[in-house]
Every structure is written in C-alpha cells, then in structure tokens.
Amino acid sequence: MAFSNAMRLRNLATFIQVARLGSFHAASQQLHASQPAISARIVALEEELGVKLFMRDKSGTRITAWGSQLLPYAEKLLAISQEMKAQVRQDKPQKGTMRIGIADTLAHLWLSSLLKHWQEQHPLISFELTSDVTPTLMLQLQNHQIDFALMVAEQSIPPTLVVDPLCSYPQCWVATPESALSRETLCSLEDLAKTPILSFPRDSRPWHYLQQLFSPLNEPPVIHTCSSVANLLNLIKQGIGIALLPTPLVEQSLKTGELIRLKTDAEPPELAFCYSWRLDDDRLLPRLLADSSRAIMQFPVSG
Template sequence: MNLRFLETFVWVARLKSFRLTAEKLFTTQASVSSRIAALEADLGVKLLLRDSRGVSLTPEGSKVLEYAERMLDTAKAMKQSLGGERAVVGRIRLGVMDTVIHTWMSALVAELTERYPQVEIELVADTSLNLRDQLQKGFLDVILQTDLLRQESIRSLDLARYPMGWIVATGSPHHRDYASLAELARERIITFSRNSRPHQEVFSLLQSAGSETPRLNCVNSVSAITRLLRDGFGIGALPPALVAAELARGELVLLTGLQPPPSLELVVSWQTGVELVDEVVGLCQQVLGRYAQDVGVQRIVLV
C-alpha cells in the first residue's frame, strides 16, 4: 500500500480540505484528488464525501483513518530507529534561483529537514549568474540554476526544462490577439534580470522576429514580476509554473498562437568532495521528480 496516498488521506481527513492538503504537502489539488481516488480503488471503498460544506469521512473512512495513522507512525518510528545511531550533523550551503523558490523549493527543504534533522541548511536565493560565482569561489556547496558548469572541482547535472510562455492580466489592454511576435514586441515585455539566460534568449527571439529594439523590462524577483503582470503593466515572458495559482484563478492568462520563448533550463551544480553533497543532489532529483509528476509536462519536463 502506498504510504504517500495514506499520508494524503490522513491530511485531508484532518484539514477537511483538498486545497489546504495540497498546500501542506507542496502539491496540487488535482494530485490530492488522484491519490485519494487511487487509495479508494485499492481498498474498494469510498473514504471521503465532498459537498458544499466541505469534506467529511464515510464510516469506512473513519475506520481506515485509524489504521492509516498507525501505519504512518510506525513507518516514521522505523526510519528514526534506523538513522538514530548514525545521525548526520553539519551544514549544507544551498543556492537557488527564484524560479525554484516559487515552485518546489519548500518540498525540498521539508525533505532535507526530515531526513537530516541535525544538519543546518543555509539557503541563498540569487540570480543564476551570482550563484555560479559563489559556487566557484567556494561560498556555496550546491546550486540550482540555468547553466552547466565545467570546472575541475565542480560537477553539473541537467535536471529539467520549464516551458516558457507569454502571460498577461485577464481583461487588460494586453489581453488580445497578436498577429506576430514582431507585433507583440511593440508592447512592454517583462522578464528576468538583464544578462540572465532567459533575458538573452527572449531578446534574441524577438530580434529574430523582426523587432530591432524590443522593450524588455528586467526584474530579478518573481514576486515583483507577478505583481506587475496582475496590475496590467505588460506582457510577461516566464514559465507558467511560476504563476500557476494566478492562472487557475483566472487573474492571468497564457497567450496562444505565438512561438513561446525557449524553455528555461534547470541545472544542479555542486562542489566535489563536500560531505553530504551527493545525498542532497540525489534528494533534489527525487523531490523534483515528484513535483513534475504532480504538475505535468505543461509546467516542467524532466531531462
């Protein structure tokens, strides 16, 4: 029996909300619904009832909840007993670009904290350019950014691609059809910080479409980009994964019919010979894999 499905069921039963459970487990409501449906199919009974008042347990659900909580407690105790004598201590210095912060970073930190409770996590959020510089100077141990690094003491692994898109505020003057990228380029475009890889690729794409001087407004904060887009400031060139909630609520919309910007690459790079680094890289792959499974290929594509 899948423990992740049991954990999801327990949290839905406690919080009485699919939305709050999705936030708690760093996943989507669709993924929560899918896990509950799979668990119900496995057990052959209906566990939950959903109506206008919320979520409630069926009589069978109440019985299953008791066993599910015991099973999760047993699994947790087993893991703690196996790791108690060889608990890892120390510090890991982790650098991440803003795109990761706003997608699956919380799930990674939660997993790191649970697996290595005595390890201090030093988290740095910065641009890919600055993160690479800090890794090369030895100030960081692991970074999640956009480019493969080739250096004697550094290793890199290509992890995934974030599909990009053209995103605008629903009902704003920018929410209309565009005949070409050249016409789009006459509007105010909002994208990542200057000299970043996505900025350079968006600039090159619009230039190749016939715009000699595209108006690119460079912002190094995803939160600031999102706010500007919601206020109708311009057209965003960024991964839809970063504004999934705003798209779902209908506040923002993805323009269709135009060539999107090149996908945003996601690379993990790390200093060799540093304690715990290999384990952290492996954990990044595991957590990212679960995130990708939850959100689908429209939001991220694993390499």
C-alpha cells in the first residue's frame, strides 16, 4: 500500500476518528466538522490509496480489511506529526508574514482579541489584515492573495481549500424605537417590506437570504447594502432603515434601548462562519491560527 506526497494528515486523522468511533456522525462531532466534510475526506483518502476503507449500510459503519491494515500506520504517522508540531512550537517560533482575510462581522466582534492573542503566540509573524465579503475572500484564497480566512460559511466549497466550521450566531431584525414597526406586536413580511432594509453587500449570504425571503411578495422591499458593519450600525441608529443582523452586533444597542428587536412571523436562521486555507499550504501556522480562533470565540480572552 503506497502513500503519495499529496495525502493529507488531516484525512488520516479523520480516518482514525471514524475507525475508533465507528461512526461518521460521531467523528464529525468530535472533529467539529460537518458530516459531508468528513465523508469527503474519507473519499479523498480512499481515492489516494485505491481501496475501500469503510462499508456503510443499515447496520452502521464497518471498517474493511484494508482499513484495519492502514489504521496502525495512520496512528503512527499522526503521532509523529503531533510530536513534530509540539517540537516546532517549543523550539522554533514561527516567522514571516501571514495575510489574513476576515468577514467584517467577525472583525467587529473579535479582531482585537484575535490579534492580541496571535501577537503573543507568534511574536515574529507580521499579520496583514483585510476585511471583505466571503465570495471575495474565497477568491483571494484561491488566487494566493491571502493565506487564511475567517468568513461566512458557504454551501459551495472549492476542492482546493480546507474549510471547517468556526462558530454561528443567531440573527434578529432591529430598528430604532421611532420606527413605525416598533408599534407592531408581530411584523409580517409585508410590514417589513414597507421600510427600507439595510444589509450586507450583494452576493453575500445575508443578501441572498433576504432575496429569497421576500421573493413571494409582489412588491419587494428597497434594500440598501453596506460593506462596513460600523457604518451599517450607524445608518440603522439614524433611522435610515431596518436590518437583519447577527445578534452579538446589536446586543449593546438593544440593552441601552438605542435599537429595538422586531418580532416576526418566522425565526431567522443562524449565520454560520468558518475558517479556511489552501490545501497546498503545508505550513503549520494556518492550523495554529484556526485552533486559536475557535478557542477564542468559544472562550473569549479577557482584557
């Protein structure tokens, strides 16, 4: 059984988890990745090796003879990799430049904490930061214009990128207390459509959601877009329109009464975010940044 240089340790780690847990679903929870992502990694490994590693049927997931043969080698390779990473972290600080793209929502909420932590952990790295919408960030990753991205999760994932879940936030409709909608007990789609709506740029996931949401109406709303979260919040507070935003962006304004939450017929979906880098980037740093990003967003750094 021959291994090629293109085989990824990430796929081997996924294989080990599925083999140990006996379930693609359990492995997806353990690795904080979607089940389709787990399946894709196993398929990639099977194609690389030219053998079937698991059999899946109504009774569950069973490892094949080829899989059983591979498992101890995969565990050895992963152990060596982890030992190497530990040695690198301890003895050789990362150097160079890291070009990072970040969705403006995440920048508004987390950039200060992220950069502070990254500076402490990687004092010899220069960070070049840019904020943009996800389609642009994904294109910049593919074109080698940035090295790492924190962005809105998309359903279509280029095969050249590593993309894994990061966090997700509930969304809510907000307006000023002076808005005519503030007097409504429950706002219908027609009610919302009577007021200008402020949103993220065209072709972003929130923009597409609004297009789908209001498509049944004969008279769609006027939608103004803005790429800056700070400017978007100011426009809402000045009464220019209403908006559907991730709740953490407006929590403080809701507490002070500067904005109010509008109750609607349907609960808006959560907005999911992910981290990503190129498969051909063999550096350790993207994985270190990914791990720290998830840890900070789950357990915020104080100060």
